[in-house]
Amino acid sequence: MKVGVVGLGLIGASFCKAFKANSPETQVFGWNRTESTSKMAKMQGIIDDYLDDDNLGTCDLVILSLYPEASLKYMEDHRKSFNKDGIVTDACGTKRFICDRAFKIAEEEGFTFVGCHPMAGTHFSGMSHSRADMYEGAPMVVVPPRFDDIMLLEKVKKLYAPCGFGSFHIAHADEHDQMIAFTSQMPHLISNAYIKSPNSRNHNGFSAGSYKDMTRVAWLNPTMWAQLFLENKDHLIFEIDNLQAELQKYRDALVNDDSDKLTALLDEGRKIKEEVDGI
Secondary structure (H helix, E strand, C coil): CEEEEECCCHHHHHHHHHHHHHCCCCEEEEECCCHHHHHHHHHCCCCCEECCCCCHHHCCEEEECCCHHHHHHHHHHCCCCCCCCCEEEECCCCCHHHHHHHHHHHHHHCCEEEEEEECCCCCCCCHHHCCCCCCCCCEEEEECCCCCCHHHHHHHHHHCHHHCCCEEEECCHHHHHHHHHHHHHHHHHHHHHHCCCCCHHHCCCCCCHHHHHHHHHHCCCHHHHHHHHHHCHHHHHHHHHHHHHHHHHHHHHHHCCCHHHHHHHHHHHHHHHHHHHCC
16 A cells, blocks of 8 residues: 655654564655654655655545645646545545545546544654654544445445544534534633633642643644634634533623522533533
8 A cells, every 4th residue: 555645743653663564564654844843754664655646646546635725726736646446535624625626636637635633642743752652542523525325435434544533523624613613612612722721820739730731732733723723714603603602601790790500510521520520
């Protein structure tokens, strides 16, 4: 098998390492905008060789692991070169933006594109933090061009088998983006806003697990997350508005010294957590 990985940051390099570690017979080709990163990847054995126009068309799987806009640009620039019998996927955090255009390009050129989002990562970035076990046990969300092709899903699962994903979930692009606004984008946004408290610089000696959990993802890549937020702003604004409305209820109860209301609000949240997580 031959795999091409476009973008050798945390996510892309982790894909390379996973294939190299768990499928030694697989040839891994890599491309990165910064040539020095590609050279380092080859020197360290993260990739076997550079991904170029000569071998792109031989790849059974191509993973676009760039920001959404850059992933689409790469696809546009190389639309004539992809393997007609292979599969092109992405690893972007939103799906409507990329899938809407990518499905059309693939159909026009006769290759197959499948939207993918590996639900894994860390608050660090860059190839130096990549790991071969990044995806072991993690969910992979798959947005196919059509939902009546079981063989296509099986092919995607087989191609990604060396990465060790724990589950594959099929979703429409809008369904994916709606849920990701709640499960991923809001935690990053809230954490980033929460750390701006004037008390944050004086927390030493007063913080434990709750503080660490709440602020872990405040350490993020601003350029990438700003792009993802804007691409999904309708769903993210809905979540922000809903949170503000809920917080107002707690504030009103505090202002009014309404212990019964505050207790009821806290108990409601506890019960929902119990319900959704099956505790």
